[in-house]
Amino acid sequence: MDARVKPAHDENSMRPTLLNPLFAPVTSLPGVGPKQDKLLRYLLARAETPRLVDLLLHLPASVIDRRARPKIREASAGTMVTLEVTVDRHRPPPPRNSRAPYLVYASDETGDVVLTFFRAKPGYVEKLLPVGEKRYVSGTLQFYDGIPQIVHPDRVVDEEGFAKLSGIDPVYPLTEGLALGSLRRAIAQALQKLPALPEWLSPEVIRRCKFPDVTEALNRVHVPVELTDILPDGPFWSRLAFDELLAGQLALALIRAQLRRPAGDRNAGDGHLRSRIIDALPYALTASQRAAVAAITDDLKQPVRMLRLLQGDVGSGKTVVALLAAAAVTEAGKQAALMAPTEILARQHIKTIAPLAEQAGLQVAILTGREKGKERRELLARLDAGEIDLLVGTHALIQDDVVFKSLALAVVDEQHRFGVRERLALTNKGEAVDVLVLSATPIPRTLVLTYFGDMDVSELREKPAGRQPIDTRTVPLSRTEEVVDAVGRALKAGKRVYWICPLVEESEAEGIEHLTNATQRFESLQKRFGNQVGLVHGQMKGTEKDRVMGQFAVGEIGLLVATTVVEVGVDVPAATIMVIENAERFGLAQLHQLRGRIGRGSEASTCLLLYKEPLNEMSTARLKVIRETTDGFRIAEEDLKLRGEGDVLGIRQSGLPGYRIARSEVHGQLITQARDEALRIMKENPRLKGERGEALRCLLYLYERDEAVPLIGAG
Ligand code: ADP
Numbered sequence: 001m002d003a004r005v006k007p008a009h010d011e012n013s014m015r016p017t018l019l020n021p022l023f024a025p026v027t028s029l030p031g032v033g034p035k036q037d038k039l040l041r042y043l044l045a046r047a048e049t050p051r052l053v054d055l056l057l058h059l060p061a062s063v064i065d066r067r068a069r070p071k072i073r074e075a076s077a078g079t080m081v082t083l084e085v086t087v088d089r090h091r092p093p094p095p096r097n098s099r100a101p102y103l104v105y106a107s108d109e110t111g112d113v114v115l116t117f118f119r120a121k122p123g124y125v126e127k128l129l130p131v132g133e134k135r136y137v138s139g140t141l142q143f144y145d146g147i148p149q150i151v152h153p154d155r156v157v158d159e160e161g162f163a164k165l166s167g168i169d170p171v172y173p174l175t176e177g178l179a180l181g182s183l184r185r186a187i188a189q190a191l192q193k194l195p196a197l198p199e200w201l202s203p204e205v206i207r208r209c210k211f212p213d214v215t216e217a218l219n220r221v222h223v224p225v226e227l228t229d230i231l232p233d234g235p236f237w238s239r240l241a242f243d244e245l246l247a248g249q250l251a252l253a254l255i256r257a258q259l260r261r262p263a264g265d266r267n268a269g270d271g272h273l274r275s276r277i278i279d280a281l282p283y284a285l286t287a288s289q290r291a292a293v294a295a296i297t298d299d300l301k302q303p304v305r306m307l308r309l310l311q312g313d314v315g316s317g318k319t320v321v322a323l324l325a326a327a328a329v330t331e332a333g334k335q336a337a338l339m340a341p342t343e344i345l346a347r348q349h350i351k352t353i354a355p356l357a358e359q360a361g362l363q364v365a366i367l368t369g370r371e372k373g374k375e376r377r378e379l380l381a382r383l384d385a386g387e388i389d390l391l392v393g394t395h396a397l398i399q400d401d402v403v404f405k406s407l408a409l410a411v412v413d414e415q416h417r418f419g420v421r422e423r424l425a426l427t428n429k430g431e432a433v434d435v436l437v438l439s440a441t442p443i444p445r446t447l448v449l450t451y452f453g454d455m456d457v458s459e460l461r462e463k464p465a466g467r468q469p470i471d472t473r474t475v476p477l478s479r480t481e482e483v484v485d486a487v488g489r490a491l492k493a494g495k496r497v498y499w500i501c502p503l504v505e506e507s508e509a510e511g512i513e514h515l516t517n518a519t520q521r522f523e524s525l526q527k528r529f530g531n532q533v534g535l536v537h538g539q540m541k542g543t544e545k546d547r548v549m550g551q552f553a554v555g556e557i558g559l560l561v562a563t564t565v566v567e568v569g570v571d572v573p574a575a576t577i578m579v580i581e582n583a584e585r586f587g588l589a590q591l592h593q594l595r596g597r598i599g600r601g602s603e604a605s606t607c608l609l610l611y612k613e614p615l616n617e618m619s620t621a622r623l624k625v626i627r628e629t630t631d632g633f634r635i636a637e638e639d640l641k642l643r644g645e646g647d648v649l650g651i652r653q654s655g656l657p658g659y660r661i662a663r664s665e666v667h668g669q670l671i672t673q674a675r676d677e678a679l680r681i682m683k684e685n686p687r688l689k690g691e692r693g694e695a696l697r698c699l700l701y702l703y704e705r706d707e708a709v710p711l712i713g714a715g
């Protein structure tokens with residue numbers, strides 16, 4: 001290729017070189033060392049050293065207004081002021097009392113003010129506030145014995161420095177140990193490195209939404225000129241949110257375009273295996289299961305690839321639908337794969353599926369990290385030879401040496417745990433693979449859009465017949481003994497009980513003593529109930545987990561103490577009681593998932609939510625939602641609402657998971673607009689060519705949605 005037309009890309013990643021400065025590590029900034037690195041990793045939720053781009057996308061939570069410049073006599077207590085003063089004299093702490101503050105007396109023509117410094121470094125204050133000079137001092141004014149004072153002024157600048165101040169300072173979400181000043185300095189430096197970015201939005205969008213350009217948007221949120229500049233629904237933040245959403249939507253659209261390329265042969269057979277499975281079922285399919293199977297089979301027959309989301313609350317019976325889809329593919333002489341996020345879940349699937357498959361003559365196998373050596377080699381050989389019809393497994397399925405003879409259907413369970421990369425890796429193992437995504441977490445429409453783009457959706461709205469409602473109650477931890485007594489009575493009556501404990505991560509462990517870890521709870525319950533009690537948690541070996549789960553499933557043990565490993569998919573219909581310890585620590589969706597493990601049989605079930613007192617308002621509201629409904633869709637919606645309010649309360653956990661800037665409750669409108677814009681781009685310029693195309697690639701890299709870039713033009 002001619003060197004002059006070769007696009008400017010970073011050697012390693014195809015990233016446009018233009019963006020390289022933004023992907024430099026924060027530690028390349030002066031004043032950012034290993035300690036800051038660690039704090040910033042924590043703050044910005046990154047496993048590795050954050051890059052400048054991560055700093056720039058960390059937006060302010062509020063502002064300090066320093067524009068108020070009253071005279072000393074007019075200044076009122078408790079307000080943020082900037083005073084123009086002359087430094088009169090210093091009073092360092094007496095030599096034997098280093099705890100006493102260092103005081104500086106200053107004044108203007110209306111009065112005196114005391115500037116107070118605790119534990120000041122020697123020489124620091126002298127240099128900052130030379131006697132006889134004029135300085136601008138800002139901070140919160142207080143009165144001490146009737147004398148105005150400012151303790152630790154935020155800023156002390158001279159005439160020249162003052163001229164440079166905007167008067168409004170951003171305040172960022174912080175983490176313990178990280179000073180606002182040092183974060184601000186780092187962000188200001190990152191802003192200096194911002195290259196001239198090309199415009200990737202179309203003139204129509206810019207006009208319609210009245211968006212500023214991206215450089216202005218970044219500058220104005222980090223160096224606000226007006227108090228309103230940092231509001232999420234203001235033009236600057238909205239522009240950035242739109243960019244982020246567009247990057248997401250465009251990546252999805254690119255992937256989808258790839259997936260939608262015409263499929264070759266059709267992937268559903270004559271139905272004989274399906275009817276054998278249906279005949280072997282100990283129950284009748286619900287109407288919505290039947291409808292889902294029909295829709296899927298229809299997709300499989302179409303000359304374009306299937307991309308369908310099967311959404312159904314926990315316990316709604318998605319597995320059997322997936323199995324029937326696999327059977328349809330087998331009828332056509334092809335293979336299917338089912339990928340689950342955890343080993344337990346994969347084994348659970350194979351356990352449900354294997355007996356039914358056997359009746360129908362369908363060859364199934366499992367592949368996880370646990371299958372090794374000879375066993376694994378043999379399995380892979382059979383897979384390659386087309387002797388396995390349905391391969392169930394974990395991430396292990398996407399390893400390079402896993403080769404299918406003719407993979408035609410990829411079923412991905414609990415999709416939100418997998419990234420786009422994994423989804424692609426699996427579908428790349430066959431020609432024009434049809435994709436079925438199973439999601440147990442009912443996802444509100446806006447989220448479906450942000451995560452999957454436009455997908456066909458089948459919903460399993462009804463629960464299988466005969467399900468009993470779950471009686472859910474909240475109980476303070478102080479009454480744990482009574483709960484243990486009740487569990488004892490239940491065990492005597494032959495019932496099966498889950499006892500769920502929250503995860504204690506090591507880093508979290510200190511300072512949260514009230515969290516009971518599963519092992520401790522197991523030991524105390526074992527003292528009381530002996531060998532009726534079992535324990536499973538994430539750190540256990542897979543085989544050991546299975547053994548214990550198996551014992552619980554057949555009733556050899558009646559009480560299973562567990563961490564959230566049982567959250568997804570585990571299916572023991574005979575279990576009718578669940579105790580969740582420290583329920584206030586769990587997310588709503590997680591509580592719903594957990595509780596979905598009971599109420600699966602024909603017997604009435606009970607869920608006890610043990611909470612630590614006192615409950616804050618947010619936790620009270622959340623537990624109330626869980627108590628009042630078992631409708632996953634309602635819970636998901638309430639969850640969004642509550643998290644929105646949480647944001648108002650200053651808890652920064654609102655927003656869309658995986659998105660840093662866009663927030664569902666503020667930018668809901670923008671999601672659909674970004675979707676439409678992505679579709680328009682796909683129609684007009686699917687290969688992202690020309691100036692706009694290059695700019696859009698920049699956007700994808702900036703927001704790290706570049707998985708899809710190698711696909712452009714691949715087909
Ligand atoms: P999920 O949608 O949570 O993955 P599963 O597929 O694990 O649900 O099904 C939950 C339980 O319901 C399983 O024990 C399964 O055998 C049972 N089940 C599925 N469909 C029906 C049905 N139509 N009638 C009765 N039970 C069903």
Ligand code: MG
Pocket residue numbers: 318319440569
């Ligand atoms: Mg499931």
